[in-house]
Amino acid sequence: MRKPFMVEFTGTPEAGKTTTIKNIANKLIDIGYKVVVLQESAEKLPQEIPKGIWNANLWMHFQTTAEILRTSYIQADIILIDRGLIDSNFYGKKFLWEGVITEKQYEKFREMFIDELFPDFVIALTVSPETAIKRRGRIGHLVSEDYIGRYNDFFMRYYNEITCKKAIIDTGDLDVYQMNDKIFGIILENLP
Secondary structure (H helix, E strand, C coil): CCCEEEEEEEEECCCCCCHHHHHHHHHHHCCCCCEEEECCCCHHHHCCCCCCCHHHHHHHHHHHHHHHHHCCCCCEEEEEEEEHHHHHHHHHHHHHHCCCCCHHHHHHHCCCEEEECCCCEEEEECHHHHHHHHHCCCCCCCCCCCHHHHHHHHHHHHCCCCCEEEEEEEECCCCCCHHHHHHCCCCCCCCC
C-alpha cells in the first residue's frame, strides 16, 4: 500500500479551513493530483452528544481515525483533512489545561492514537476573535470573543508541540484568493 500525502488543516474556528480545503482540492485536481477530502468529524457528531464536551472529542477522535484509516487505502496522491488527529490531540490538551480531564486521562487518550495515521504536514489557520465573530455573522456558543481568545492562546501553546512539518497562517488580512494561493504554494513546496 502506498501511503497518500496527508495534510491536516486545523486552527481557530472561522479561520477559513473548510472553504480553503475545497478550493485547494480543486486546484490540486486541476494539475493532475488525485485528492480525497475528509470532512470535519464534528459535522457528523450525533445530535445526542453536545459539542464542546470531552465525550464529543472522544467520538470525533475515533470517527477521524476510522476515516483516515479508510482513506489510506484509496488510490489517492493527497488527502486533505479538515480537523484530524492533530486537532483531536489539541482538544485533549485543551481539556487537560482547562482542568476538565486529568493528566492520567490525557495519557490514556494519547495511547489511543495510531502514530502512522498522523498527517505528513499541518496547516494551522488562525484569526482574531473579532474576525471570527465577523465571519460567523454573530456571537454563538463557540464563537464569542472570550472563547476564541482562550482558544487561540491554548492553540498557540499547543502549536509549538506539533512535531511534524507545519505552517501557521493568520488569515485575518487575506482575501480568499490570497489565502488559497499561499496555502497552495506551501502544499506544493512540501509534497514528496
